[in-house]
Amino acid sequence: MVVLQKTSMDRKENQRLCTIQKDWGPLINCKPVLTPDSKHLLAASGCSIKVFSTASGSLIQEFIGHRHKVIGIGQHGSLYITCDAKGEMRTWSSEKQECLEKIKLLEESSQDTERVVAFQIMKEFQQVLLLVRKSSKKKCRLMKFSRPFGKGSPMVLAQDVQLGQGKMGASHTGDSIAYLTEDSLSIIAAGKGVFRHMAGRRPFTCLVWNPQQEMLATGDITGRIVLWYNLANKVPAQTILHWHTLPVEDLAFSVLGNELFSGGGECVLVKWLLPEDRRHYLPRLGMPIKTITTDTSNSLVITGHTDNAFTVIASKTNKLQGYIQDLNINLESTxxxxxxxxxxxxxxxxxxxxxxxxxxxxxxxxxxxxxxxxxxxxxxxxxxxxxxxxxxxxxxxxxxxxxxxxxxxxxxxxxxxxxxxxxxxxxxxxxxxxxxxxxxxxxPHDKSINGIVFNPSTGAKSSPECVTCSDDGKFKIWEIIKDVNIYRKSDFWSCRRVGFYRHLPATAVNMSHDGSLIAAGFANILTLWLPQSCHLKGTLSQPYLKEHIKQIEFGRGEGCGSLLVTRTDSWICSWDLFTCTLSWRVGLQSTCMAADPRSSHMAVFTKDCCVFIFEPKSSEPICWKRNVNPAKVTCAAFIPRQTRHDSEEEWNVHSNLVFIDKDQTLRVLEERSNELSVDGKAMEIVKHFEQETLMKPAATPFAALVAQTRTSHAGKEKSGQKGSAAFGVQVENSMSFIQKMMNDARVYRMEAFASMTASYCNLLIPAAVTSEEKQEQQMREEQIRQSEMQRKKTKKLAKKKKKDLERVPNADFSELLEMLS
Incomplete structure (x- = not known):
């Protein structure tokens, strides 16, 4: 039994381990923006801006460049303006698909303690509003920046604004600015001062300005919507609209200002026809509504829901047109x-x-x-x-x-x-x-079920088996039963065998890889059973291991086939099933564990966000990394790769280590192959992809057509190979290449994705249409390079043989002579 020491942990730490966020973060944290033609939707997702098609819901492109979470998107003509949590504002061109300008609004000294919560442009992009929160406070400061941005001090308008999106806004003329506090609505009118209206027992939740007149709409926690007119007066006129029973989450006016859309926890979109004093409903939208977005052509309404999805709705007919879906999240579960x-x-x-x-x-x-x-x-x-x-x-x-x-x-x-x-x-x-x-x-059980697993050895010819365990102190084996009666033949699942031990709760269960053994954890005791007869074969326990077993994993591979690993809240233990003893134990405050189905490696995540990669035969980790994730990891799994990955670490070759944290973020643990610069990494990927393209078959008719214009590198076959795979530009590989560059951009935080695309075009496209003369020149250069390599290799071998011959006279053969004598 070995307990890891700090010295060995420091020696094994792998600094090249990094995480790649696969979903880039929720789409609904800030309100999206529709393009003027209503064909595309721009939504912030983590540090990127995703562009979706409103017709098909597919991802069209991504704007990559921000280093921090994007909290707001604005539009000015054909330009899109984004702002991240550190106050960096970027201007993007929809035509060139690149960043035209970036400006830092917050000072460098305040970026460590302040975070931008909300962002809005006003007065034809002449001014910008920011809600800025200090890390230790629950209230925000409302700040106004004027052109030229980034120069001069901003104007602080308020100090006690509510935290969140939709808590402040400017009118269409820019003369009035409204914001919400905990107990009031405040309006700053140009040249007339500040007007404050108390909320009483109905705190406000959101506000929105009418795009055509000086009218403001607010929602509160009781579901009321209040329309405010004549805001310059101390007692403005009000109109109350009330249908919602839950707090109003968001409001949006149509482009003409005569229609108001509202939504909340009822999962119903309410369309208020203000001049006619009527309303329409669109119910059963799936999950509670969090954001509402309208377009400039009055044709679409986009609702964002708490499950990280958008619903596309026709504004005129009030009917569903489609969905835009990313990784689903669940806000209902703790x-x-x-x-x-x-x-x-x-x-x-x-x-x-x-x-x-x-x-x-x-x-x-x-x-x-x-x-x-x-x-x-x-x-x-x-x-x-x-x-x-x-x-x-x-x-x-x-x-x-x-x-x-x-x-x-x-x-x-x-x-x-x-x-x-x-x-x-x-x-x-x-x-x-x-x-x-x-x-x-x-x-199926009297109490909550703690685990379920299928027999991993079930083949196509054998019937599948399933095992469940529960706090009621039993594990049950389920099989398919064939039911034949006078009416029909049917198959259904039924419980065939039940196992229990000392009336203790069954906290974990698993089956061996050949299906010959069931390992069940009853409280702190590990038990082994035969699945055919449900006969108890043995029990394993230690007096100092008193915590309940949370996970059980069987070992794989050479030297690990007879080992079994268990996880509790404070211990990782490896048991030898041949000797029925404890091989080793390590004290770790762990949260989850995963086993690789293609190798003998396992991974365990700790409460302080460390990850350890190990094998069941040794308590010494293969590698480990601290602070691998900002939030606690809740579940993890090794997912087999589609293609072999070039990595120095064996555990990272055949499988991806995928994990999810408590913030519902999906990430993959990877190892950087080297420490190249951004440009060097891009060039290396492009060259590697070019070599793969020259070796694989043409996947499209266009690739075969291009291949006919090329000649083979082989000197014996000078004529072009029809349909040859040698020089076809492959669409499928191109997509995988672009996806790989996207993932690397997330790891290395690339700021110039356009330069990578340019490198890709410059290296691949000319290589597919080079002339015959250039190919012959390349062939000659390749022959010269090969001959030079062969000459160096021969010289190296000759030098090695010479050293071996020189070593012979000085060798001591006394032992050999004694043996011969």
């Missing part, structure tokens, strides 16, 4: 993605929690959601003003090795009535490429 991360072998995607009651398949290689599946098949129950509403959640899931069976556990407990719990088995139809519910079992 634990982010409680079902963990599961690998789908059919699509190569990961399966994880989606919106409430759903699961989603997310492609980490292309950073997009494939589809989501409704597990609970129930309507989302909206919140109430004075009562907490509990919806049914998916808390556990597992997938069979062939990807044809999916098992889910759904759970609901309102702490007033009996709990609702069911296990569902879903079968994938290869014919219509869809999931279908096969079996639903009500209350």
């Amino acid at each position: 634990e982010s993605f409680p079902a963990g991360i599961v690998f789908d072998p059919k699509t190569g995607a990961i399966v994880l929690n989606g919106r409430t009651g759903h699961i989603q398949l997310y492609d980490i290689h292309h950073n997009k959601q494939l589809y989501h599946l409704d597990i609970t098949q129930t309507n989302y129950i909206t919140r109430e003003r004075h009562q907490v509403i509990y919806n049914t959640q998916v808390i556990r899931m597992a997938m069979s090795p062939d990807g044809l069976w999916l098992a889910t556990i759904e759970y609901r407990d309102d702490f007033q009535t009996s709990i609702e719990q069911r296990v569902k088995f879903w079968h994938y139809s290869i014919v219509d490429q869809n999931w279908y519910l096969d079996t639903s079992v009500e209350m």
Whole structure:
């Protein structure tokens, strides 16, 4: 038994480990912007700005350059203005797709303690409003910057503004500025001073200005909407609109100002026709509304929802037109993605929690959601003003090795009535490429289920098996039963065997890779069972290991096949199943653990955001890294790669280490191959891609056509190869290349993505259309290079042989002579 010491940890720390954020952050943290033609939507996602098509919902392009979280997007003609949390404002051209100008609004000395919360441009981009928050305060300062930006001190308008988006705004003329405090609405009128209107018992939640007149609309926590007129008077005129029962989250006027859109926790978009004093409703939009955006042509309305999705709605007909979806997040659960991360072998995607009651398949290689599946098949129950509403959640899931069976556990407990719990088995139809519910079992256990796993050795010919464990002190083995009666033949899942031990809660379960053994954790005791007979084979425990077992993983590979690793809150233990002893233990305050299905490596994340890569046969980590993530990691998994990755570390070659933190951010742990500069890294990737292009077959007719104009590098075949793969420019490889550059841009924080694209064009496109004379010249240069390499190699071998011959006379052969004698 070995406990890691600090000296060995410092020696093993790998400084080249880095994280790549796959989803780039939620899309709904700030209000998006529609282009003038309403064909594209710009949304802030972490440090980038994503451009989506409103017709298809697909990602068109990304504006990359900010080093910090983008908190606001504005529009001025054909230019887009963005601002990040550090106060850096950038101007982007939609035509050239590049950054034209960047300005730092906040001073360097204040950037460490202040964060920008909201941003708005006013007076034809002559002035800018910022809400700035100090790290230790819950209130914001309202600051106004005037041209030339970045020069001169800003004007501080207020010191006690509410924290968040939609708390301040300027009128269409720029003469009036409104902002919300905890107990009032304040309006700054040019040349007339500040007018404050108290909120009383109805604190305000959001505000918006009418784009055509000096009229202001505010929402409050009771669901009221107040329209304010004659704002220069001490007692302005008011009109009250009330339909919402929950707080109004956001408001938006149409371009003409005669229509007002409102939304909140009811999942209903309300359209107020102000001149006619009527309203229309669009209900059942899925999840609570957080943002509302209208366009300049009065054709579309975009609603942003708490599950990180946008709904495209036709403004005139009030009908749904489409969805824009990124990685789903779940704000209803206290634990982010409680079902963990599961690998789908059919699509190569990961399966994880989606919106409430759903699961989603997310492609980490292309950073997009494939589809989501409704597990609970129930309507989302909206919140109430004075009562907490509990919806049914998916808390556990597992997938069979062939990807044809999916098992889910759904759970609901309102702490007033009996709990609702069911296990569902879903079968994938290869014919219509869809999931279908096969079996639903009500209350499979009396208490909450802690784990579910399929038999990893189940093949196409054998029947699949599934094991569940629960706090009721039992683990159950589920199998498919064939039911034959006079009416029909049917198959369904049923519990065939049950195991229990000392009436202790079953906290974790897993099966060996060959399916011959079940390992179940009963409190702090590790038990081993035969799945065929549910016979107890042995128990493993130590008197000082008193914490409940949270995870169990069987070892793989050479030297690890007989080992089993368990995780508790404070210990990582490796058990030898041959000798039934504890091999080693390490004291770690861990949060989750993952095992690589393609190697013997495992990873464990600690509460202080450290990651350790190790093998079950040794307590010494292969490598580790501190502060790998800003938030605590809640679940992790090794996901097999589509192609082999060039890495010096063996654990990073065949699989990606994917993890999710408590902020519901999806990241991948990678290792930098070297410490090249940004330009050097880009050039290296471009050259590597060029070499791969010359070796792979042409994937398109255009590639084959280009290949016909080229000649082979081989001297014997001077004629061009029709359809040859030698010089085809491949669309599929180009997309993978661009995606790889995107990921590297996230790691190295590239500021000039256009320069990478230019390098790609300069190196690849001319190489595909070079003339025959240039190819012959390249061929001669290659022959010269090969001959030079051969000459150096021969010289090196001759020099080595000479050294070996010189070493022979000085050698001592006394031992050899004694043996011969």
